[in-house]
Amino acid sequence: QKEVEQDPGPLSVPEGAIVSLNCTYSNSAFQYFMWYRQYSRKGPELLMYTYSSGNKEDGRFTAQVDKSSKYISLFIRDSQPSDSATYLCAMVLRGGNKLTFGTGTQLKVEL
Amino acid sequence: GAVVSQHPSWVICKSGTSVKIECRSLDFQATTMFWYRQFPKQSLMLMATSNEGSKATYEQGVEKDKFLINHASLTLSTLTVTSAHPEDSSFYICSTLPRTKPQETQYFGPGTRLLVL
Numbered sequence: 001q002k003e004v005e006q007d008p009g010p011l012s013v014p015e016g017a018i019v020s021l022n023c024t025y026s027n028s029a030f031q032y033f034m035w036y037r038q039y040s041r042k043g044p045e046l047l048m049y050t051y052s053s054g055n056k057e058d059g060r061f062t063a064q065v066d067k068s069s070k071y072i073s074l075f076i077r078d079s080q081p082s083d084s085a086t087y088l089c090a091m092v093l094r095g096g097n098k099l100t101f102g103t104g105t106q107l108k109v110e111l
Numbered sequence: 112g113a114v115v116s117q118h119p120s121w122v123i124c125k126s127g128t129s130v131k132i133e134c135r136s137l138d139f140q141a142t143t144m145f146w147y148r149q150f151p152k153q154s155l156m157l158m159a160t161s162n163e164g165s166k167a168t169y170e171q172g173v174e175k176d177k178f179l180i181n182h183a184s185l186t187l188s189t190l191t192v193t194s195a196h197p198e199d200s201s202f203y204i205c206s207t208l209p210r211t212k213p214q215e216t217q218y219f220g221p222g223t224r225l226l227v228l
Contacts, residue, residue: 034216043117043204043219044155088154092216097143097208099217101154 003027006089006102015111019076023089023102026070030100032092033065035074038104039085047087048074079109114138115207117220124195125228131191132223134205140185141207145217146178149202161188185210195227 006023013019021035032051036044048063050056056063062075072091076083089102114137124130134144142163147155159180160168167180179191192199202224206217 032216036219041202041222041224043115043222046216046218049216090216097217098145098157098160099155099206103154 001026002103003100004089004091004102007105008103010106010108012108012110013079015079015081015109017079017109019074019079019083019107019109021074021076021087021089021105021107023072024070025072025091027093028067028070029093030091031094033063033072034090034092034099035061035063036088036090037083037085038088044088081109081111084108115205115218115220117203117205117223119223120221121224121226123226123228126196127194129191129193130195130225131189132203132205132225134188134190134207134220136186136207136218139207140210141188142185142210143208144182144188145206145208146180146188146190147204147206149204149222155204158190192225195225197227200225200227 004025034049035047037047038044050063050065053065053067060077064073086104086106088104090099116135118133122130144161146158148158149155157170158173161180161182163182163185169175177193182188202222204222206219
């Protein structure tokens with residue numbers, strides 16, 4: 001079993017839809033949680049990070065962490081074609097600095 | 112967000128040659144830098160952790176004599192792929208950790224695409 005599980009997709013949604021991306025993890029020692037967006041042939045771009053259970057909002061993006069269920073989500077409101085990319089969840093262990101990535105979910109927002 | 116640059120952005124080389132990739136932290140000093148490799152449609156795989164002024168720490172299965180890492184300053188780390196072979200063709204990405212906020216997350220460079228013929 002992988003430490004971090006993420007559905008690879010692809011996920012296709014119409015423009016304007018609310019997108020829900022999810023990851024589950026098995027190690028309760030993960031303390032920091034991030035979401036990265038990666039366009040084709042580019043490096044990952046940090047979207048959101050959080051370290052506590054609950055919601056964190058930034059513009060059209062909301063990151064949600066449920067440590068009791070070992071489940072994190074990223075919601076994208078009013079999705080745009082420019083949101084089409086691969087979304088990677090990542091986590092860091094308590095006291096550590098190495099990122100453990102999910103496999104990434106490929107998202108396509110269609111006109 | 113932080114700015115991290117990589118050079119070159121892409122490189123084609125002949126089998127058996129060595130290739131050096133630079134990673135620069137432009138906005139802040141980075142005590143720690145990381146090197147990743149990414150194959151098509153796969154996630155990032157950590158190769159090594161590079162600490163300024165000390166030897167790099169390599170992940171299991173990564174040959175340290177093949178992938179030479181030098182972190183000579185707080186803003187520059189280099190990865191040299193020695194005696195490159197076609198199976199080394201991949202997307203190499205570096206990331207940096209801000210020196211003043213070690214618990215903050217990593218900022219990634221744009222990546223270097225390597226093709227070994």
